[in-house]
Amino acid sequence: MFTNPRWLEDAVFYEIYPQSFYDTNGDGIGDLPGVIQKLDYIKSLGVNAIWLNPCFESPFQDAGYDVSDFRKVAARYGSNDDLKELFDRAHAMGMKVILDLVAGHTSVEHPWFQESMQAEKNKYSNYYIWTDNWTEGDDKYKFINGYSPRNGNFMINFFYCQPALNYGFRDPDPEKPWQLPCDHPDVIAVREEMRDIMRFWLDMGADGFRVDMASSLVRGDNKAQGIKEIWEDYRSWMDENYPEAVLVSEWSHPADAVNVGFHIDFMVHFNLPGYSSLLRCEKYRVPNSPFPAGNSFFDREGKGDAKLFADELLGQLEAIKGRGYVSVPTGNHDIGRIRQGRDLDELKVIYAFLLTLPGVPFIYYGDEIGMDYIEGLQSKEGGYNRTGARTPMQWDNSANAGFSSAAASELYLPVDASPDRTTVAAQEQPEDSLLNTVRKMIAIRRTNPALASDGDFEVLFAETGKYPFVYARSLAGKKFVIAVNPSGNIVSEDISCSGSALTEVLCSGCAVEAVGDVFRLNMQAVSYGIYSIE
Ligand code: NOJ
Numbered sequence: 001m002f003t004n005p006r007w008l009e010d011a012v013f014y015e016i017y018p019q020s021f022y023d024t025n026g027d028g029i030g031d032l033p034g035v036i037q038k039l040d041y042i043k044s045l046g047v048n049a050i051w052l053n054p055c056f057e058s059p060f061q062d063a064g065y066d067v068s069d070f071r072k073v074a075a076r077y078g079s080n081d082d083l084k085e086l087f088d089r090a091h092a093m094g095m096k097v098i099l100d101l102v103a104g105h106t107s108v109e110h111p112w113f114q115e116s117m118q119a120e121k122n123k124y125s126n127y128y129i130w131t132d133n134w135t136e137g138d139d140k141y142k143f144i145n146g147y148s149p150r151n152g153n154f155m156i157n158f159f160y161c162q163p164a165l166n167y168g169f170r171d172p173d174p175e176k177p178w179q180l181p182c183d184h185p186d187v188i189a190v191r192e193e194m195r196d197i198m199r200f201w202l203d204m205g206a207d208g209f210r211v212d213m214a215s216s217l218v219r220g221d222n223k224a225q226g227i228k229e230i231w232e233d234y235r236s237w238m239d240e241n242y243p244e245a246v247l248v249s250e251w252s253h254p255a256d257a258v259n260v261g262f263h264i265d266f267m268v269h270f271n272l273p274g275y276s277s278l279l280r281c282e283k284y285r286v287p288n289s290p291f292p293a294g295n296s297f298f299d300r301e302g303k304g305d306a307k308l309f310a311d312e313l314l315g316q317l318e319a320i321k322g323r324g325y326v327s328v329p330t331g332n333h334d335i336g337r338i339r340q341g342r343d344l345d346e347l348k349v350i351y352a353f354l355l356t357l358p359g360v361p362f363i364y365y366g367d368e369i370g371m372d373y374i375e376g377l378q379s380k381e382g383g384y385n386r387t388g389a390r391t392p393m394q395w396d397n398s399a400n401a402g403f404s405s406a407a408a409s410e411l412y413l414p415v416d417a418s419p420d421r422t423t424v425a426a427q428e429q430p431e432d433s434l435l436n437t438v439r440k441m442i443a444i445r446r447t448n449p450a451l452a453s454d455g456d457f458e459v460l461f462a463e464t465g466k467y468p469f470v471y472a473r474s475l476a477g478k479k480f481v482i483a484v485n486p487s488g489n490i491v492s493e494d495i496s497c498s499g500s501a502l503t504e505v506l507c508s509g510c511a512v513e514a515v516g517d518v519f520r521l522n523m524q525a526v527s528y529g530i531y532s533i534e
Contacts, residue, residue, distance in 0.1 A: 001323070004263055005244045007048065007096065008325065010452040012355075012442050013362040014047040017333050018055050018077050019063070020392045023404035030403070031414045032073065032082035041424065045368060046442035049096040051210050051248070053333060055083065059109050061161045062382040063333075063390070065100075065212060066107035070197045080204070087205030096207035098248065099233055103155035103194050104243070105164050106212045112193075113163050124314055126186035127193075128163045129155035129219070132178045137523070138147070141219065144475060153180070156400050157213060159382060163271050165190050167217040170226040182218060182226050186510045187208070195234065202238075202275055208246035214262065215251045228260045235261030240368040248327070254316045258324030264360050266327050267316065269335060274312030275328065279338065279350070286336040286373060297469065298342075298350050300526065302487030306469035308461035317358060317457060329362035337366075337373040337389050337446035344370045344434045345526050348508060349486045350451055351434075352528035355441040356473060356482045359455045368438045369422045380413055391416060396425035404482045444505060445532065450475035451530075460495050467491045468523055481534045483510060485523040499533035506530045 022034030032055065035042075042050065055065035057072045064074065073083050090097045106113055108499060109314040115124035123209045129141075130152035137143045143153035144160050157164040168182035180187050198209065216228030231247070238245050251257035252272055257265035267275050269291055281304075297304025304360040316326050330351070338350060347370050355361055374388040383390055392415045395402030401415040401423060407412065414422075427433035444453045450473050460481065461470040468485040470493065481502060485491050496518045504512075509527025513520050521529065 002239055002261060004324065005246065007244065008246065008263060009359060009449065009454055011049050011360045012030070012045075012047045012098075012359065012446065013049045013051050013098075013327075014042055014045060015053070015332060015362055015364045016042075016330070017053045017365060017390055020390055020403075021484070022393060022395070023406065027076070028404050028406035028410035029076050031076065032078040033088055036082070036086050039086075039089055039095070043093050043095060044439065045363070046439055046446060047092060047363065048446075049098065049189045049207070050090060051098050051362065052100065054100040057340070059107055060381045061107070062159050063380075063523060065102050065111075066105075066159070066162050066382075067102050068107040068109040068111075070102075070106075070501045071200050084204050087207075091205065096246075097205075098208040098210055098246065099201055099206050100212060101198065101209035102212045103165070104167075105162040105218050108161045110162060116163075117150050118152070119149040119151065120201065123313075126180060126184070127166055127190055129166050130178060131176075136176075136178075138176065155219075157216065165194075165217075167191065167219075167230065168226065169219045170221040170223075172220070179220070182229070191230065191233075195237065196369070198234070198238070199241075202245055204244060207244065208238075208242075208248065208263075210248040210250065211262075212250055214257065215253075216250035223261070224256065231261040254324070254326045255319035258320040262324060262327045264327050266332075266362070267313070268327055268329065272312055272316075274309035276308040280335070283341045284336060286340070286388065289336065289385060291335075293451070298346065298353075298486040300346070300486070300488035302467055302489050303465065304463045305488075306462040306467075307464045310459045310469070310471070313357075313457070314459065326357075326359035327362050328355060328357055328359070329364060330367040331364040331389065332362070333364070333390055334386050335389065337371060338364075339367070339370045340373045346486060347434055348437050348530045349484050349526055351438055351441055352482065352508075352530060353469070353484045355438070355445050356451050356480070356530060358455060358473065360453055361445075363438070364389075368435055369394065369424055369427050370434050371422060372416060372418070374414070374416055377413065380519040384464060387413065394423045395419055396423050413527045440506060441530075443465075448478065448532075449479065450478040451480055455480075460497055462492055468493055468521065470495055470521065472497055480505065481519075481531045481533050482521060483521050483531075484528045485510070487524045490522075490524055492520060492522045493518050497533065501534050502531040503534065505532055 021030040024033040057069035145153040155164045168187040169179040172179035244295040246263040249257040249262040254265040280291045281296040295303035377387045392403035427435035455473040455475040458472040467487045470483040509524030510529030
């Protein structure tokens, strides 16, 4: 049984897409000195951890998820010394920094792959998955042919330029000798390379990793035994040598991910329909998105389904009890912005919810001020429909929204051109701005353990087609009740839960009265209430 570092008990993460955060050298692209300069701002949110998207050497055919040197910060972001300085400064301010570990593939430009694609056998020939002949393949996997002098096709993980590293086949097909078993020495060598990369950054001061496509390393692994062995092994090694470091998976099924050793897994769109039903259906979809049609719960129309999500969350929590955490993020660099199609008041209701859920919240940069998804942008670095959620952070209303001093035409991506775009500067003062509301909610969460990662979660009201959604959080004798009504309708609901009084902690448009032995919640359209209960 693994144990978790204490700092996860009240952790709140902030995801930074480095190319779009803050540019200090005027080349139009964000950089690590930019993140360092903005640490005071990040700290002011109340978060205690940062997840930095890939910042390593890369040809950037997938925005850095195509790494060509795992141990070197890309020149456009600065240097390894800058990253070390970021670790040191963040630590001095009480914040952790985790990196993005692209464990499953490299860029075709990575020196391992450059060797692997040679016709002559060499140390790296088996670092990737190659068929024995250029006419061969396997319908279950994606292969690229015709790329190199080597007589074979290589398997990819995502884009054509991202060859899959070879973690072996759990049950290799005897007819296909190129499928190596998981204990083949060359496969073990790949695993050790990845461990060495983790060691390199952990020794420098990194506090862990968000692991890209964490579930998909081993092939033919129907019972997920191969993947279990890998992550349990890495986790045991980390617990022994870096007990404060954490592993966060891109898996989207916490019940699986946490049970193989991850500290945190996201509940997002793939695998789990409850997430989409809550936040991302229908009009919140970016073009060609994988989200299903239907009605989101967080929508003024009021036709969503909180029960689908509640049941799913309860199931995941039960499956990982005491072992690790679920995260329902505000968004990330792969999906549309939570702001899309919503106003800032609606976002406050969403954050009252996301910031009082069990597990560990992640806030995608700019979501705290309600940055919007920008429609119609040309794809940048393999972003396609994700590009609109990756635009520059909006700091103020100076040129380029204060992101960069470069000419607008030189920016990594254009800034939101809308005259009413939100900015940090405009939201700093007003007490009830979205930014200050998010700060308040994070502070409430982090000063009340019952509302943070480990507090119990009990559903008090979640019915298909009905509003509000009401739940309780409790720990060590302290209890809170949270109610959210994102719909455009006034709603009222009687809630029975033990306690004699509900005391307002943070509310907007929500009132409560005791009626007999129940509490009656009277909720305005688009409202929320966070109450402590005695
Ligand atoms: C998931 C990452 O979040 C995404 O941005 C990337 O394109 C793929 N994995 C491939 O690495």
